[in-house]
Amino acid sequence: xxxxxxxxxxxxxxxxxxxxxxxxxxxxxxxxxxxxxxxxxxxxxxxxxxxxxxxxxxxxxxxxxxxxxxxxxxxxxxxxxxxxxxxxxxxxxxxxxxxxxxxxxxxxxxxxxxxxxxxxxxxxxxxxxxxxxxxxxxxxxxxxxxxxxxxxxxxxxxxxxxxxxxxxxxxxxxxxxxxxxxxxxxxxxxxxxxxxxxxxxxxxxxxxxxxxxxxxxxxxxxxxxxxxxxxxxxxxxxxxxxxxxxxxxxxxxxxxxxxxxxxxxxxxxxxxxxxxxxxxxxxxxxxxxxxxxxxxxxxxxxxxxxxxxxxxxxxxxxxxxxx
Ligand code: GZL
Numbered sequence: 001x002x003x004x005x006x007x008x009x010x011x012x013x014x015x016x017x018x019x020x021x022x023x024x025x026x027x028x029x030x031x032x033x034x035x036x037x038x039x040x041x042x043x044x045x046x047x048x049x050x051x052x053x054x055x056x057x058x059x060x061x062x063x064x065x066x067x068x069x070x071x072x073x074x075x076x077x078x079x080x081x082x083x084x085x086x087x088x089x090x091x092x093x094x095x096x097x098x099x100x101x102x103x104x105x106x107x108x109x110x111x112x113x114x115x116x117x118x119x120x121x122x123x124x125x126x127x128x129x130x131x132x133x134x135x136x137x138x139x140x141x142x143x144x145x146x147x148x149x150x151x152x153x154x155x156x157x158x159x160x161x162x163x164x165x166x167x168x169x170x171x172x173x174x175x176x177x178x179x180x181x182x183x184x185x186x187x188x189x190x191x192x193x194x195x196x197x198x199x200x201x202x203x204x205x206x207x208x209x210x211x212x213x214x215x216x217x218x219x220x221x222x223x224x225x226x227x228x229x230x231x232x233x234x235x236x237x238x239x240x241x242x243x244x245x246x247x248x249x250x251x252x253x254x255x256x257x258x259x260x261x262x263x264x265x266x267x268x269x270x271x272x273x274x275x276x277x278x279x280x281x282x283x284x285x286x287x288x289x290x291x292x293x294x295x296x297x298x299x300x301x302x303x304x305x306x307x308x309x310x311x312x313x314x315x316x317x318x319x320x321x322x323x
Contacts, residue, residue, distance in 0.1 A: 025285035027058035032080030033089040037068045039195050040226040041254040041323040045274035048322025053277040070094055074101045081108045087284050091115045094164040115276040118166040128283050128294040130276040134170030137270045137302045141249045142178025144268045145219055151184055154218035157207040158190035159200050161223035171223045193227040200227025204234035214240050219247040225257040225269055232265050243267055253305050254323045258315035261307045271303045
């Protein structure tokens with residue numbers, strides 16, 4: 001990675017953690033945040049960056065950790081409504097089952113902003129959604145594999161994210177689109193590891209046992225880096241070399257995947273910014289101060305990283321962001 005782009009990367013990361021001063025639009029406003037849990041390094045970083053972004057703006061953030069349960073998120077939203085908060089941030093664990101409670105927030109005239117995942121609900125039930133293009137993330141991962149294997153036969157095993165979540169649905173869709181015209185590449189096994197390291201390891205152990213000790217597996221596609229890191233351990237325990245015997249491609253670009261790249265154990269990761277809250281607070285600030293409604297979907301970038309991109313520098317730039 002050229003020195004200039006490394007400096008740009010570091011500057012970008014510093015901006016995440018900077019204490020830039022902000023207009024006082026949100027100062028003193030109470031905003032509820034219903035967070036899914038802490039299932040992955042990326043989720044932990046999203047939480048810490050959200051708290052940093054709130055502090056920069058003088059927002060009083062009411063934080064609720066749902067421990068992966070939708071009913072806890074619904075309870076938290078109802079509690080925020082009862083407290084009369086100014087706005088609600090929601091990272092929805094799954095896509096369905098939100099119409100009623102989002103309707104209650106709308107009736108209470110409390111704007112809701114979705115973070116990092118989507119909902120199957122009428123769009124007038126939320127002010128805006130800040131998330132990546134998850135189909136694109138899957139496609140970028142699939143395109144990388146197509147370019148890497150060429151015409152060679154390649155059996156892929158897939159570690160899916162949380163069942164019913166938009167990232168799991170969309171990343172699978174994008175990856176399958178990317179490999180659709182390349183009949184030499186086939187997904188031979190696919191199962192949820194619920195975005196966690198431990199379940200990713202467990203599921204990959206099962207795949208390796210079922211596929212001739214892993215000798216018939218050419219690549220592992222994991223919907224997030226945490227499951228990939230768990231899968232990498234399972235591949236090593238089976239006596240194979242991750243990154244060589246079995247290619248490893250995943251999504252999030254958390255610090256630990258760059259450690260794996262430095263060890264030659266991961267081949268590619270598609271970046272997901274943990275800073276969804278910055279654009280969310282900016283949209284709320286403009287909405288409260290001018291009544292200006294934001295775009296319905298605010299899409300964050302998806303950049304591919306490989307070991308050619310100086311993983312050590314990227315690791316250093318990310319390691320203090322709360323992953
Ligand atoms: C994707 C986000 C996913 C991350 C995982 O936008 O919802 O949830 O990719 C996390 O690490 O569990």
